[in-house]
Amino acid sequence: MLDGGVQSYGIGSRNLARYNTDLSQIRDAIKQLEKEIANLEGALNGQKPRKAVGVVPRDW
Incomplete structure (x- = not known):
């Protein structure tokens, strides 16, 4: 999940991190x-x- 599938956004003092990982991959793991x-x-x-x-x- 942390292998490059993260998008981070920041506006002012607020930050948002969004994970782009498929749910089926998480379930399999x-x-x-x-x-x-x-x-x-x-x-x-x-x-x-x-x-x-x-x-x-x-x-037989």
Whole structure:
């Protein structure tokens, strides 16, 4: 959000800063950080990280 997407305006003693960041980008970043937090908290509690397992049903 702070990587160059800011417009600042000033009139007299008043200032305004406007962020030009897409809301979907912010939501994606929040989801990613929440996953990282969950993994780190699990590591602190002695839990192993989740592993992805794929199951392929077969009809013999």
